[in-house]
Structures are given as C-alpha cells and as structure tokens.
Amino acid sequence: MRARAVVVATLAALAVSVVGGGLALAQPEDEPGSTIRPVLPPRPPPPEPPPEPPPPDPSPVETAPVEPPPVEPPPVEPPPVEPPPHLGQPDHRIPFVADPPPARPRSHALSRKLGHSPPLPLQLPPTAATQPGSLTELKLGAADPANPTPLGERQGLGLPIFELRVVGNTKTTTKTVEFTSRIELGETATQERLDLARDYLLSVGLFKAVSVDCERTEDGSGARVILHVKDNFSWIIAPLFAYAPNNIGGGIGFAESNLFGHNKKLLLLGEYTTAEKYVLLAYLDPNIRYSRFYWRVDFLVRRDNIREFARGWDGNPRISRATDVDTFGAGAMVGVNMLRVLRFDIRLKTYYDNVQTPSCFNTINQDGSGTADVVAAQGRCRAPSSSGWDNTLNFNLTFDNRTKVYGVQRGLKIWANYQYGARWLGDNWDYHLLSLGTLVALRFFKEHNLLLHFNADVFFDPPFKLEVEVGGQETARGYVYRQYRGDTSLRGSIEYVVPVFKIKGFSLRALGFYDTSLTWFRDLPGQDGPLSRMIRHGDGFRDYLPDTPSGVVRDSWRNGIGAGVRLYLRGVILPLVGVDVGYGFESSSVQVYLAVGSNLD
Numbered sequence: 398m399r400a401r402a403v404v405v406a407t408l409a410a411l412a413v414s415v416v417g418g419g420l421a422l423a424q425p426e427d428e429p430g431s432t433i434r435p436v437l438p439p440r441p442p443p444p445e446p447p448p449e450p451p452p453p454d455p456s457p458v459e460t461a462p463v464e465p466p467p468v469e470p471p472p473v474e475p476p477p478v479e480p481p482p483h484l485g486q487p488d489h490r491i492p493f494v495a496d497p498p499p500a501r502p503r504s505h506a507l508s509r510k511l512g513h514s515p516p517l518p519l520q521l522p523p524t525a526a527t528q529p530g531s532l533t534e535l536k537l538g539a540a541d542p543a544n545p546t547p548l549g550e551r552q553g554l555g556l557p558i559f560e561l562r563v564v565g566n567t568k569t570t571t572k573t574v575e576f577t578s579r580i581e582l583g584e585t586a587t588q589e590r591l592d593l594a595r596d597y598l599l600s601v602g603l604f605k606a607v608s609v610d611c612e613r614t615e616d617g618s619g620a621r622v623i624l625h626v627k628d629n630f631s632w633i634i635a636p637l638f639a640y641a642p643n644n645i646g647g648g649i650g651f652a653e654s655n656l657f658g659h660n661k662k663l664l665l666l667g668e669y670t671t672a673e674k675y676v677l678l679a680y681l682d683p684n685i686r687y688s689r690f691y692w693r694v695d696f697l698v699r700r701d702n703i704r705e706f707a708r709g710w711d712g713n714p715r716i717s718r719a720t721d722v723d724t725f726g727a728g729a730m731v732g733v734n735m736l737r738v739l740r741f742d743i744r745l746k747t748y749y750d751n752v753q754t755p756s757c758f759n760t761i762n763q764d765g766s767g768t769a770d771v772v773a774a775q776g777r778c779r780a781p782s783s784s785g786w787d788n789t790l791n792f793n794l795t796f797d798n799r800t801k802v803y804g805v806q807r808g809l810k811i812w813a814n815y816q817y818g819a820r821w822l823g824d825n826w827d828y829h830l831l832s833l834g835t836l837v838a839l840r841f842f843k844e845h846n847l848l849l850h851f852n853a854d855v856f857f858d859p860p861f862k863l864e865v866e867v868g869g870q871e872t873a874r875g876y877v878y879r880q881y882r883g884d885t886s887l888r889g890s891i892e893y894v895v896p897v898f899k900i901k902g903f904s905l906r907a908l909g910f911y912d913t914s915l916t917w918f919r920d921l922p923g924q925d926g927p928l929s930r931m932i933r934h935g936d937g938f939r940d941y942l943p944d945t946p947s948g949v950v951r952d953s954w955r956n957g958i959g960a961g962v963r964l965y966l967r968g969v970i971l972p973l974v975g976v977d978v979g980y981g982f983e984s985s986s987v988q989v990y991l992a993v994g995s996n997l998d
Contacts, residue, residue: 443774443899459555517555520802526550553611553620560614563983566792568628568809569603570658576687577601577660579737580611586611586620596800596807598626601657605629637668638993641869643704643714643878646670660684672878675699689734696749699724701862706779706880707760707770708944711984717771720755720781722862724748730791738798744791750862752784759984774943776927783859783937788822791815799838804844804894804906804965806838818860825937828858846894856884858934865916867955873914875981877988882945883916883953897962904965912957912979921947956982961990 561580563571578594591609598607603626610623631654638647648668656663662681667672679695700723707717726749732742757771757778772778791817796817799808816830837849854865867873868880872888876916897905922929924943931940946952977990 411497414580461580467499521559538909549960553586553613553622554588556586556613556618557583558622559619562621562623564623564625566626566628568631568658569626569655569660572687573597573603573658573660574624574626576684577603578855580622586622591622593800596802598624599802600800601660603629603631603660610662612976621743627849629655635994637666638991639668640991641668641878642876642988643880644670644672644869646673646995672702672704673699675701689737691732691734691740691742693730693744694727695729696727697724703781703862705882705942706877706947707942710760711876711880711952711981712986714880715760716758717760717944718755718757718778718781720861721753723751723753724787724862726787739794739796741792744793746787746789746791748787750784750787750860752782752861759780770944771942774924774927775930775940779931779940781941782939783825785825785937786823787818787860787863788824789816789818789821792817803904804850804963805840805844806836807840807846810834810836810838816863820935824935826935828856828860828863828934830856830859830863832855844896846892848890848892848894850888850890850892852886852888854884854886859884860937862938867914867916870977870992871913873955873957873981874910874959874977874979875912875986875988876955876979876984881914881916881955883918884916885919886916888912888914888916894963902966906963906965907960908963909960910958910977910979913955915949915954917949917953918945918947923947928942928959952983954983958982 506633558580559582561575561578561582565576566574577598578592579597580594584590591611595607595609598604598609605627607627608625610625612621612623612848613619614621619631625898629711632648632652634651636647639645646669648666648670650667651663651665653661653663655661662679662683664677664679664681666675666677676698679693681691681693683691685691700721703720703722704716705718705720706714726747728740728744728746728748730744732740734740755778760770793812795810795812797808797810797812799806799810801807812832812834814832818824818826818828819832820827832852832854834852834961835850839847839849841847856863856865863977865883865886866879866881867883867886867888868876869878873881890910892908892909892910894906897907899905918941921941922932924930930945931938955978957976959979961975964974966973973994975990975992978987979990980987
C-alpha cells in the first residue's frame with residue numbers, strides 16, 4: 398500500500414509536468430513499483446547541409462560576393478530529467494527506516510514506558526544501493542552489503558563518548574543530571590557503563606524513572622549518550638513513627654532533596670520518643686559548584702534518656718539506672734570525593750552535654766521496692782558521667798560504589814572513622830574513638846539481595862553518651878533497644894531480601910536475617926568500695942554500674958534471628974514502612990520493631 402501511494406503521488410506530480418512541458422510517462426505494467434522513467438519526444442531530423450557553391454567563372458567579370466546562407470545550430474537536446482531521490486523509489490529506498498528493526502538494548506524497555514522513543518540506528522538493507530550525491534549518501538555514507546556495520550557500532554557502543562544529552566528534566570538542571578550520571582567524556586560507551594549510569598541516577602532519589610540510550614555522532618567517530626529522566630517531587634512533609642522495646646514515639650519531618658534543582662539537601666526533623674527527643678536542622682551540598690568537594694552544616698537540640706540494664710536479665714531486662722542527658726550544639730563538615738567512589742571528610746562538632754540527676758532502681762524486686770542495687774553497692778545513686786563540653790574532630794574515609802534502585806542494592810561500602818576529643822578544644826578529657834565497617838551487597842535474579850554487614854569499634858576513654866550501644870533494629874534484633882554497652886564491639890549481620898509484589902509504584906520486599914554481636918568493656922576496676930568504679934579523667938569522671946563485667950565473658954555475646962518486610966515507593970530510597978520480628982537466642986524472647994517514615998535498613 399505504501400509503494401502504491403508513492404506511485405500515485407508521483408503520477409499526480411508528473412502529470413502537471415506533462416501538461417506544462419510535454420513530458421510523457423511510461424511504466425511497464427508487469428513491473429509494479431519499478432522506477433518511473435521520463436520518455437522524451439522524438440528528436441527532430443538533422444538539418445540538410447547547404448548546397449555547394451558553383452564553380453568560379455574564368456571570365457574577368459567582377460561580381461558581388463555571395464554570402465553563404467546562415468547555418469542554424471542543431472537543436473540542443475534537453476538532459477534527461479531524473480526524479481528526486483524520494484520519488485518513485487520502492488519502500489526500501491526511503492532513508493532512516495530500518496527493515497527489520499534492530500534489537501534494542503535492555504535500557505530501552507524503560508524508555509518505552511516513559512513514552513520516549515529511543516533513536517534507531519540509521520540502517521540500510523543490503524539491497525539498497527546508494528546513488529552518488531543522493532540524500533542517502535550525504536546522510537548515511539555508502540553502505541557495503543558485503544561488510545555490514547555491526548549493530549553495536551551503529552548505536553555508538555564501543556566508541557568513545559563525545560557528547561552527553563539530557564532529556565525530560567523539569568526541575569533538576571542539566572548539569573546536575575550529567576554530573577550525577579558519573580559519565581566522563583572520552584570513556585568508552587559500553588552497555589554495562591550505560592546501565593551503571595542509570596543506577597547512579599536512580600540511587601540519588603531525584604528521579605522517578607531513568608533510561609540511558611546511545612547513538613553515533615553525525616560524523617560517526619564517537620558516541621552520544623542520551624539521559625532520559627523524569628523528576629521526582631522533590632520535597633515532602635511526612636509523619637514519623639517508631640516502635641521498639643524500650644523506645645516508642647513519633648514525630649514529623651520536612652525534607653527538600655533537590656533544592657534549586659542542584660541536588661542540595663535541606664532536612665528538618667522533630668521526634669519525641671520514650672528514649673529520645675530532638676530537633677535537627679541540616680543542610681548538605683553534595684558537590685560544591687559541581688566539583689568534587691562537598692560540605693554540610695547541622696544544628697541539634699536533644700534530650701536523651703539513657704537506660705542502663707542489670708546483668709543477667711536478658712529476656713526480661715530490668716533497669717538499674719536511668720539518666721537524662723541534654724545536648725545542644727552545631728557541627729560543620731567539609732569533604733572531597735577523591736575518586737567519585739572514595740571520599741574523605743573532616744567534621745568539627747561543638748556540643749554541650751548537661752547530665753541530669755539519675756534515677757536508680759531495685760532490680761531484684763520486680764515492683765521496684767526495697768533498696769536499689771546501685772545504692773547498696775555505691776552508697777548513693779551517682780550520675781554516670783560529668784557534664785561539660787564535647788568538642789571533637791571527626792575524620793572519615795569511605796569507599797562506596799553501591800547503587801540502590803527501588804530497594805535493591807549492589808556494590809561495596811567500606812569506611813573508617815576516627816573521632817578525637819581534646820582538652821585543647823574544651824573537653825573535660827582526651828578520648829579517641831575508632832570505628833571500621835563494611836557492607837557487601839550482592840544481587841541475584843535481578844531483584845534478590847544478599848547483604849553482609851560487619852562493624853568493629855575500639856574506643857579509648859569514651860564519654861558516657863558515646864559508648865558502644867547494642868540492641869534493637871540497628872545492631873541486635875531480638876533484644877531491647879540499647880540494652881548493652883561497652884567500649885569495644887564486633888558485630889555482624891546477614892540479610893537475604895526477596896521481592897514479594899509490585900503494584901502501581903509500590904513494592905513489598907521480604908527478608909530474613911541473622912545478627913551477632915560481641916560487646917564488652919576491656920578493663921574496669923572491681924567494685925571493692927563505694928568509689929572504686931568511679932574513674933576520673935582530667936576534669937571529669939565516669940561511674941560504672943557495680944555488676945558491669947570487665948573483659949570478654951559469655952554474657953558479652955548475643956545472637957538473634959528473624960524476618961521482616963519493607964514497603965517501598967518508587968522514587969523514594971528509604972522504605973515507607975519497615976517491620977522486623979527477631980528472636981534472641983540468649984534472651985529466649987521475641988521482639989517486634991516497626992518504623993514508619995524512617996529507616997530500618
């Protein structure tokens with residue numbers, strides 16, 4: 398039908414030419430769709446040669462010279478009129494149409510969902526000849542049927558990247574999209590590199606959907622990468638709710654994740670729970686003027702209710718001492734992305750901690766009657782630590798090449814953190830905190846995740862509120878929130894996550910986990926007298942409970958196993974709802990953890 402339409406249009410156009418210029422058309426009836434050729438009128442006969450002049454007269458009679466008759470030039474034959482390249486040609490001669498369409502790379506599937514049509518490679522079938530000077534030759538170059546161009550090369554794969562193009566962004570600036578993709582001009586375009594750029598763009602949480610396409614540049618010497626993005630709604634006001642044994646409450650949060658379209662972050666959180674009450678304001682610029690440098694500033698006001706539990710009551714924990722610590726202050730950080738996946742930053746923190754008068758409890762009698770254990774051993778209920786300034790320098794080195802797309806992680810994260818509190822900064826005493834950690838995220842069957850966590854902490858003379866705390870959804874599921882304390886800790890966790898279903902942007906994922914933790918104080922004095930466990934540091938002190946073990950004992954090791962679910966919304970990195978149920982082997986109890994609008998991961 399398409400060839401017939403072309404022929405009809407051609408006949409109509411050339412019929413006008415026939416009326417005006419006397420051209421006639423002829424097309425063999427037994428060759429439908431063949432090329433239309435113009436038939437010219439017959440040539441006029443050549444002119445007769447002029448007659449020869451008579452022989453000269455020998456007589457001397459003078460005669461007037463006879464002029465020869467004018468010779469008319471032969472008529473100039475008009476050159477044959479060729480139809481335009483786009484008229485009178487079969488369908489396979491129409492440029493920019495590939496027949497059959499080539500196979501599209503994996504990243505085009507999402508592009509079709511977005512309504513974008515990824516550019517098809519410019520292709521001619523082997524039967525299409527290229528005419529000199531035609532549109533085909535000018536745009537595509539001559540085709541060699543004997544040596545067809547490989548499909549990947551026609552799309553630009555395998556060629557150096559000469560150009561980036563961003564399509565579909567409405568709020569996020571083009572430069573921000575290019576910077577976030579981590580594609581460098583000059584590197585080779587491969588399907589793996591395009592898929593990785595897509596994952597990087599989705600991981601930052603700025604976009605609902607992303608697809609990455611590739612095509613050859615006009616001169617054919619390089620590749621053009623096209624980034625199709627669809628912006629997320631960048632700000633949100635959301636309620637927060639958390640439930641864990643020994644900690645229940647909620648709050649509200651405001652987050653702007655793409656301030657001014659430059660990926661700047663603004664966060665305002667307020668939360669009120671039985672263990673913590675705080676207000677936090679933070680601003681983060683992850684790339685200063687699209688450089689490798691970043692900075693952050695934050696302000697905090699918090700009241701922390703720290704509960705210390707008696708030894709030997711794992712399954713039914715009993716509080717020995719509860720202390721409120723009020724903190725207010727600010728911090729500032731500056732850092733550099735050295736290799737895009739390797740960053741280093743320094744943070745200066747200036748806080749003041751006001752340790753309130755504690756409450757001590759009788760852990761022998763469940764109703765709390767009688768003399769408290771702490772008072773019996775130490776003479777009175779002392780505060781666990783002194784008040785004072787907590788000013789520190791924090792040095793952090795992180796390698797992180799992970800991507801996180803719709804809750805599925807892949808990659809490796811390794812970090813080392815050193816926190817230094819010094820008297821010359823205004824602290825009561827000098828202390829040193831060293832932490833190491835790693836996360837290995839393996840992906841199977843496209844959406845299955847195996848997550849391996851490992852953490853190690855070695856602290857020297859830490860303040861009370863900065864000691865290692867273990868128990869709850871972040872460290873040891875199956876136990877009460879912050880049930881155990883120490884200055885040294887080794888922790889590990891294994892999680893396997895599987896998809897359950899997806900409905901209109903929502904996805905539910907289930908997981909199974911195993912947590913293990915070894916936490917202890919390396920060297921504490923014995924409780925030989927009321928003041929024997931009060932250790933003085935500089936201008937301050939730390940008072941330990943009388944039954945806190947020193948060194949590694951069996952009570953230092955805890956293990957838990959369980960399962961949970963996470964509900965994600967497409968385009969939001971953190972889960973909307975998370976529920977975990979854990980069983981503690983040492984506690985022989987089941988604990989439930991719930992988080993709404995906050996992070997259980």
